[in-house]
Amino acid sequence: MxxxxxxxxxxxxxxxxxxxxxxxxxxxxxxxxxxxxxxxxxxxxxxxxxxxxxxxxxxxxxxxxxxxxxxxxxxxxxxxxxxxxxxxxxxxxxxxxxxxxxxxxxxxxxxxxxxxxxxxxxxxxxxxxxxxxxxxxxxxxxxxxxxxxxxxxxxxxxxxxxxxxxxxxxxxxxxxxxxxxxxxxxxxxxxxxxxxxxxxxxxxxxxxxxxxxxxxxxxxxxxxxxxxxxxAAWRIGPGHWRAGLPRRRPGAHKGDAGHVMIVGGAPGFAGAGRLAATAALRAGAGRVTLLTHPEHAAFVCNDRPEIMVRGVSEGPELLRWLERADAVAIGPGLDQGPWGRELWLAAADSGRPVVVDADALNLLAQTPRRSDDWVLTPHPGEAGRLLNLDAAAVEADRPGRLRELVVRFGGTVLLKGAGTLIADTDDGPYHCVTDGHPGMATPGCGDALTGVIAALRGQGLDARGAARIGAGWHVAAGRVAARRLGGTVGMLAGDLIAALPAAAGGDDGF
CATH class of the missing domain: 3.40.50.10260 (YjeF N-terminal domain)
Known part of the structure; x- marks a missing residue:
């Protein structure tokens, strides 16, 4: 490391x-x-x-x-x-x-x-x-x-x-x-x-x-x-997150900005890992490696040469790679089959700062464990599986379910949805991210958020700071993308990812 x-x-x-x-x-x-x-x-x-x-x-x-x-x-x-x-x-x-x-x-x-x-x-x-x-x-x-x-x-x-x-x-x-x-x-x-x-x-x-x-x-x-x-809570609106972005010194090199490793992309789901890796680069990660299924490792990022790609077949092989990581994101396109399960268990035991998303959350629900240093990013359906509830029960009391997730699994929890909520304690104020829009309800936007948070962790932010600042940044980029497109209909995750630098530079998208 x-x-x-x-x-x-x-x-x-x-x-x-x-x-x-x-x-x-x-x-x-x-x-x-x-x-x-x-x-x-x-x-x-x-x-x-x-x-x-x-x-x-x-x-x-x-x-x-x-x-x-x-x-x-x-x-x-x-x-x-x-x-x-x-x-x-x-x-x-x-x-x-x-x-x-x-x-x-x-x-x-x-x-x-x-x-x-x-x-x-x-x-x-x-x-x-x-x-x-x-x-x-x-x-x-x-x-x-x-x-x-x-x-x-x-x-x-x-x-x-x-x-x-x-x-x-x-x-x-x-x-x-x-x-x-x-x-x-x-x-x-x-x-x-x-x-x-x-x-x-x-x-x-x-x-x-x-x-x-x-x-x-x-x-x-x-x-x-x-x-x-x-x-009871803090609202993260335009500008509340930007002061917390990592700043590079004039003589910085890419090694100073962390090495982020994205784990995911089972056969048929290669794009999710690629989106998360691209978002990590746009969020300032110094180096990004996508650790994915060998079936498509040779071509999944052919048009994105900035991303290093390695095919990984089993848990011990993954652990050897993760020794070099400053932050790890696991879950985008992971699937819940034997390959995904083995990689999830290895990443969870790696000792690295981990962002847990998508199928990694579903695997966590099957074999619960705790960590004080990870970021969990469930949507209401995944949160329901983690708590043995349905999504409607989660939505009926989002702040309450957020705190239950923190108690049960530890770390920092980011509950996605309209008005994303973030907490790392069950009794203090939580954070509410506002000003998103329905155009962000599109495939891959969650993968992009995972990549942004992992990039911030790799650049030295703690779990709570990375989740809070990453979520605010992600929403601002979504607004910038919608303005560039002239509306919210038809926005793609790639549009949001491309807008991350502008949002970091002060554009709030209004």
Whole structure:
């Protein structure tokens, strides 16, 4: 094995933006309402004002605004918005259920002020989406604990069928803002304006199809307020990962950037290993060797001469090669037959930093083991096999399943999917990678991510840093590729790989 790569240590990357779960948001709300000079109901008034401002900014010239108000404080935000919109000369139609509050509350006060201003409340049962151009969903915000199957569910179903723009207040009704799962029916928003702090469940899982474009309204609260609370997660968005990229010194040579070995490519699956190897080169690896099945070793990379290729037949032979590796990636195109199984067991015992993907994860599920220094990169189906669950159970609580994987298998786990999640502990904040797009749901993009992470490990990053920075880089390259192509349809993994250098250089693809 080579000595540690001799490049300058990368700068400590920005951890990202704070994401707060329901429990932390309730603490934040309570702290904000207790600030000196904060009058009763003022926070709700600010939320309603922010909603109106955002609505008029996003839909300039709109004249008919509809508001759906629930029984709690989220409904109160809607009543404030409605009153302010009406005062601004907009036509407002508002639907709400009966108030459940027995004592005076901010939500009940907002409802009363709406009625006292001459506003009319229509029953939810008469809701007709055609009566407004933009609808504000203020039915239920964060912390919903039950499925929406009653009249609220019927209203949401009607709203989703209509071709109308929807602005969600704090969160789309029916979306679990802690984990991104849906509580029965969920409102499909065009945009979500979330208050005080961002929430992890708006950026992962099924919620990605319901939250639309998410923006945060701080409600003019001190920046230090949210910064004083530990987040449930960190959002890795544009630019949060770039400072952590390895930097080469002026006199560097290729040996300083690590030797990455990609293990995979059973007969019929040669392309997966080739894609991972190409991505490792584009991600800065000094040397890349593809250790693949002898059947196609002679020609699999004929058009990519920068990749060294060796045919490997058995585990002991693989171990001899891996002695020279700074990082290993195993799994792309590996298959689960005798050849793949023998190579997997050898790589797992090699003592090298390992990135585990694809069929290597399926083999790990069959013979579980732990390591503190590997990176596991399952998609929901592979995660389900590792946990003896189906993919739907994984998607129902992505953060929870992520932590279970860390507990069971150790190391750093990267759970792929809409809003990729990364963790190396079961009790601290995890990371959520946002801003991907559906064009990346194409064969080979996972292999490319494996190659990027392996390249970063080979250049000296630890498992968590390589996973976090690699995932952010991978998403940025996907955006650059889509822009170059003029859209997301028909994007290939090779397009993403070719965009890695531009993304590293500062292009975020927007």
């Amino acid at each position: 080579n000595d540690a790569p001799a490049h300058p240590s990368p700068a400590s990357p920005a951890p990202g933006e704070r994401l707060f779960d329901t429990a932390r948001m309730r603490e934040l709300d309570a702290t904000a309402m207790a600030l000196p000079g904060m009058a009763p109901g003022e926070l709700m008034d600010r939320a309603g004002a922010a909603l109106l401002e955002h609505l008029q900014e996003c839909w300039p010239g709109v004249s008919r605004v509809g508001v759906l108000c629930g029984p709690g404080n989220n409904g109160g935000d809607g009543f404030v918005l409605a009153r302010r919109a009406r005062a601004a000369g907009l036509e407002v139609v508002l639907h709400a259920g009966s108030s459940r509050a027995r004592e005076e509350s901010d939500g009940k006060r907002a409802r009363r002020l709406w009625e006292e201003s001459g506003g009319e409340i229509h029953p939810l049962e008469t809701f007709d989406p055609a009566t407004a151009d933009v609808w504000v969903d203020a039915l239920f915000g964060i912390g919903l604990q039950r499925p929406l199957t009653d009249v609220y569910g019927e209203v949401i179903e009607r709203l989703n069928r209509a071709d109308r723009a929807v602005l969600a207040a704090d969160a789309p009704s029916g979306v679990d803002t802690d984990n991104g799962a849906l509580r029965g029916q969920a409102a499909r928003a065009t945009r979500t304006l979330t208050f005080i702090g961002d929430k992890p469940g708006l950026h992962t899982g099924a919620a990605v199809d319901y939250a639309g474009t998410v923006r945060v309204a701080t409600l003019d609260l001190p920046h230090s307020l949210a910064q004083s609370f530990a987040p």
